[in-house]
Amino acid sequence: MERQxxxxxxxxxxxxxxxxxFSSILFLSTFTIWLTKSTTIPSPLHHHQILLHFNxxxxxxxxxxxxxxxxxxxxxxxxTLIDNRLSRSQKSFTGSKSEAIEHxxxxxxxxxxxxxxxxxxxVKEVGLVGKSQVSVFMKIEQKxxxxxxCDLTKGYWVFDESYPLYNRDSCPFIDEGFDCEGNGxxxxxxxxxxxxxxxxxxxxxNATKMLELIRGKxxxxxxxxxxxxxxxxxxxxxxxxxxxxxxxxxxxxxxITKEKGNYSFRFLDYQCTVEYYVSHxxxxxxxxxxxxxxxxxxxxxxxxxxSSRWRGADILVFNTAHWWSHYxxxxxxxxxxxxxxxxxxxxxxxxxxxxxxxxxxxxxxxxNSKKTEVFFRTSAPSHFRGGNWNSGGHCTEATHPLTETLNxxxxxxxxxxxxxxxxxxxxKTPVTLLNITSLSEFRIDGHPSIxxxxxxxxxxxxxxxxxLPGVPDTWNELLFFHLQSK
Ligand SMILES: *[C@@H]1O[C@H](CO)[C@@H](O)[C@H](O)[C@H]1NC(C)=O
Ligand SMILES: *[C@@H]1O[C@H](CO)[C@@H](O)[C@H](O)[C@H]1NC(C)=O
Ligand SMILES: *[C@@H]1O[C@H](CO)[C@@H](O)[C@H](O)[C@H]1NC(C)=O
Ligand SMILES: *[C@@H]1O[C@H](CO)[C@@H](O)[C@H](O)[C@H]1NC(C)=O
Ligand SMILES: *[C@@H]1O[C@H](CO)[C@@H](O)[C@H](O)[C@H]1NC(C)=O
Ligand SMILES: *[C@@H]1O[C@H](CO)[C@@H](O)[C@H](O)[C@H]1NC(C)=O
Ligand SMILES: *[C@@H]1O[C@H](CO)[C@@H](O)[C@H](O)[C@H]1NC(C)=O
Ligand SMILES: *[C@@H]1O[C@H](CO)[C@@H](O)[C@H](O)[C@H]1NC(C)=O
Ligand SMILES: *[C@@H]1O[C@H](CO)[C@@H](O)[C@H](O)[C@H]1NC(C)=O
Ligand SMILES: *[C@@H]1O[C@H](CO)[C@@H](O)[C@H](O)[C@H]1NC(C)=O
Numbered sequence: 087m088e089r090q091x092x093x094x095x096x097x098x099x100x101x102x103x104x105x106x107x108f109s110s111i112l113f114l115s116t117f118t119i120w121l122t123k124s125t126t127i128p129s130p131l132h133h134h135q136i137l138l139h140f141n142x143x144x145x146x147x148x149x150x151x152x153x154x155x156x157x158x159x160x161x162x163x164x165x166t167l168i169d170n171r172l173s174r175s176q177k178s179f180t181g182s183k184s185e186a187i188e189h190x191x192x193x194x195x196x197x198x199x200x201x202x203x204x205x206x207x208x209v210k211e212v213g214l215v216g217k218s219q220v221s222v223f224m225k226i227e228q229k230x231x232x233x234x235x236c237d238l239t240k241g242y243w244v245f246d247e248s249y250p251l252y253n254r255d256s257c258p259f260i261d262e263g264f265d266c267e268g269n270g271x272x273x274x275x276x277x278x279x280x281x282x283x284x285x286x287x288x289x290x291x292n293a294t295k296m297l298e299l300i301r302g303k304x305x306x307x308x309x310x311x312x313x314x315x316x317x318x319x320x321x322x323x324x325x326x327x328x329x330x331x332x333x334x335x336x337x338x339x340x341x342i343t344k345e346k347g348n349y350s351f352r353f354l355d356y357q358c359t360v361e362y363y364v365s366h367x368x369x370x371x372x373x374x375x376x377x378x379x380x381x382x383x384x385x386x387x388x389x390x391x392x393s394s395r396w397r398g399a400d401i402l403v404f405n406t407a408h409w410w411s412h413y414x415x416x417x418x419x420x421x422x423x424x425x426x427x428x429x430x431x432x433x434x435x436x437x438x439x440x441x442x443x444x445x446x447x448x449x450x451x452x453x454n455s456k457k458t459e460v461f462f463r464t465s466a467p468s469h470f471r472g473g474n475w476n477s478g479g480h481c482t483e484a485t486h487p488l489t490e491t492l493n494x495x496x497x498x499x500x501x502x503x504x505x506x507x508x509x510x511x512x513x514k515t516p517v518t519l520l521n522i523t524s525l526s527e528f529r530i531d532g533h534p535s536i537x538x539x540x541x542x543x544x545x546x547x548x549x550x551x552x553x554l555p556g557v558p559d560t561w562n563e564l565l566f567f568h569l570q571s572k
Contacts, residue, residue, distance in 0.1 A: 518568055
């Protein structure tokens with residue numbers, strides 16, 4: 087009797103119960119559809135994107151990442167995937183959260199991921215992928231974090247067969263020192279890695295767009311041979327968008343050699359120039375009498391005399407680092423000069439800081455920040471193993487990026503980078519730091535090693551410069567990113 091009563095519902099109760107169930111389902115469906123839309127439809131503030139990470143030991147997982155949000159970057163890599171997901175989701179939503187997640191998985195496994203990350207098997211070797219696979223819905227809670235933007239300096243390299251962005255046959259501007267393939271390096275895999283920041287994508291370099299950005303302008307690189315490396319990379323990448331290569335030429339007909347450092351390439355169709363001026367220290371290399379001898383000195387209080395050529399540029403990309411070595415600065419003994427005083431002894435950090443402050447004063451005085459954008463590229467790491475550049479150090483055996491960065495043979499770079507950062511902060515002119523140090527640190531495989539010359543030297547390897555096409559192309563993708571974000 088008692089039992090029977092508990093089973094006998096009154097009609098009003100049944101009605102109430104049904105209504106509650108029904109409205110719960112309705113609410114859940116609406117809520118889930120709303121959630122999905124807010125993750126998939128790009129709003130002016132944030133773009134969302136689905137990336138697939140290939141994990142050979144588990145099924146494919148959807149990895150929802152958000153791009154840099156300060157600007158309206160268009161992500162061209164996965165539009166079909168996003169469209170797919172959106173339309174299918176809308177068609178067959180059943181209203182349950184967990185089913186929705188399952189649904190994404192199904193769509194994802196139908197997608198063509200081979201065209202996105204190239205050969206996925208390579209991803210695993212970098213070893214940094216897959217640590218933070220998060221489902222679409224969990225990511226929403228982190229919106230706050232995402233809006234703050236994305237650190238392009240943190241990430242990993244992904245093997246991507248759609249790279250490199252040019253090849254040596256299509257670019258006559260690669261000089262011997264960087265022409266690894268021309269000097270006999272056969273494996274080209276080192277040129278097929280793409281930098282993948284954590285939490286966003288670095289847009290692929292678009293030469294047409296870059297040329298449009300610099301139309302009628304002067305893009306000027308100033309610095310040591312590693313800036314020449316980056317400048318040659320820029321020339322090669324831009325040439326890809328020029329129909330008639332004859333309409334690109336050096337203003338005074340100069341051929342690129344490593345001995346000279348005074349070049350201005352004109353892109354006629356865009357009325358712009360892409361220039362390079364060598365300046366090892368950015369300050370003036372001089373000579374002074376010390377005792378009986380005239381010695382080479384470095385005027386850390388005077389800007390490089392070539393600075394008149396930098397003036398009036400629209401985009402300036404500076405660097406200096408490698409020449410501030412014990413060896414090249416005479417160990418700081420009777421080398422650094424201020425006014426008429428040649429310091430008997432000065433340590434590198436002190437001298438570097440003074441020189442940078444000289445540079446900073448020059449920029450603040452001579453650069454019109456309304457017209458000119460200023461960049462400073464941080465130190466590029468060297469990768470000599472088993473010795474220094476002049477004592478048998480080598481890197482020729484490296485065919486893959488490092489999975490983690492080891493101690494490089496150039497530890498001073500971090501100290502220099504800090505000085506650069508501190509100097510920039512005190513300037514009146516806004517300067518963008520092109521922080522390429524960490525991402526390049528992985529790329530032990532990117533150096534010319536024995537392929538920096540047609541006839542290799544048996545002893546000396548080049549583990550400081552970079553093969554082209556190669557790592558400096560990524561630095562230019564970063565530069566491109568910053569320019570198009572303005
Ligand atoms: C972003 O897009 C919106 C809408 O299309 C536009 O109004 C805005 O100017 C864009 N912002 C930038 C920085 O391009
Ligand atoms: C996937 O994309 C690659 C490269 O774009 C293409 O060659 C291949 O045919 C595509 N496969 C499928 C199944 O669509
Ligand atoms: C991907 O890499 C693996 C191992 O390196 C190789 O066997 C395979 O042929 C590659 N696939 C493609 C499509 O290049
Ligand atoms: C791949 O997935 C498995 C299982 O989920 C996980 O244990 C492993 O760490 C993942 N591998 C990588 C490289 O993320
Ligand atoms: C280069 O990559 C291809 C495809 O992934 C692979 O088959 C080959 O073994 C790699 N070569 C070297 C020298 O690592
Ligand atoms: C490159 O930029 C140009 C000009 O902005 C644009 O028309 C073109 O579609 C872009 N190419 C790609 C592949 O995004
Ligand atoms: C660069 O070339 C110009 C024009 O030929 C010349 O006036 C200038 O002195 C040169 N600068 C350097 C640093 O060689
Ligand atoms: C360089 O000299 C400064 C000032 O004398 C000192 O504070 C700093 O520790 C020195 N640095 C090195 C690396 O010797
Ligand atoms: C890196 O350098 C530090 C300090 O110089 C040293 O203690 C450490 O063992 C080094 N690590 C490796 C992997 O060489
Ligand atoms: C450059 O980026 C790396 C990696 O995020 C970071 O550790 C380093 O502090 C940055 N350097 C500067 C000078 O900002």
